[in-house]
Amino acid sequence: MIHSLAELAQGLKSLGYPVAYSHFSSAQTPPFICYRVIDSETLTGDNTVVDEAINVDIELYTETKNLTAENKIKQFLKDNELIWDYNEIFIESEGVFQCVFSIQLI
Template identity: 60%
Template sequence: MTLSELAKKLNALGYPVAYSHFKSRQDPPYICYLIVDGDTFNADNTVLLEIPYVDIELYVINKDLVAEKKIKDMLKENKLPWDYDEIFIQSEGVFKCTFSISFID
């Protein structure tokens, strides 16, 4: 999978999607995704594999199991295991549900 393929799959979920952030304020629910880290596999002074670590962030006003399930189903369909974290951002009045994934690009 590539980052652009991931973007297409996220866009197909029906929510506004942006890499890192939106240029204007969005009303939840919306999705941001971002490369937060990465690894490479090297041999003979050449990078053979790139492995980006990506956070998919779902922002919602109230707990939204339907939106979360859409993301989980898309990740399962594409055989992308994830870790999950959720926090409430008091200053914004939203929950941020983060699905952390990695794949070979």
Template identity: 40%
Template sequence: MTQAELYSALKSLGMPVAYSSFASAVTAPFITYQFAYSNDMMADNMNYLDIGNFQVELYTIKKDLASEKLVKDKLKELELPYSMTEAWLDDEKLYQIIYEVQLLGG
């Protein structure tokens, strides 16, 4: 899966989506995603397989199990295993749910 395909899949959830941040203010719930780090498969001084670790971040005003389920179900549909963390961002007054996924070859 490519980064562009991930973006399209996230857009299909019906929430605003942007890479890293939005140019102007948006109302929660919304999603951002960004490259976090690479974990390429290497051998013989070559990168054989590009493995990009991305963070898909869901922001909500209150604990929003329905929005979380939409994101989880989409990642499962795409066969993208994920790990998940949650934080309350006191300055922004938002919940942040981070899903870390790997994109192979994309």
């Protein structure tokens, strides 16, 4: 099971696509993956933080609908017991699909 951003990054890289936190410093040819922390939630007790849950978006960018790449990410998330929400849009100005898998790391 994955508990940290470093473990998430390593796992995403194992899927065979370029991966970066937030963005790449140079243009990439799709498909590629970016991931970033959206926010976090803390569990507190006795006036201290006991645990933290980090909400992360994993963004897959493709030129066409790419079920193979999407299914690789879904299988990776399943294998690591991570529950996800999914959203997809077409970014017309970039000519790419953006598929977002929202997860939580605890």
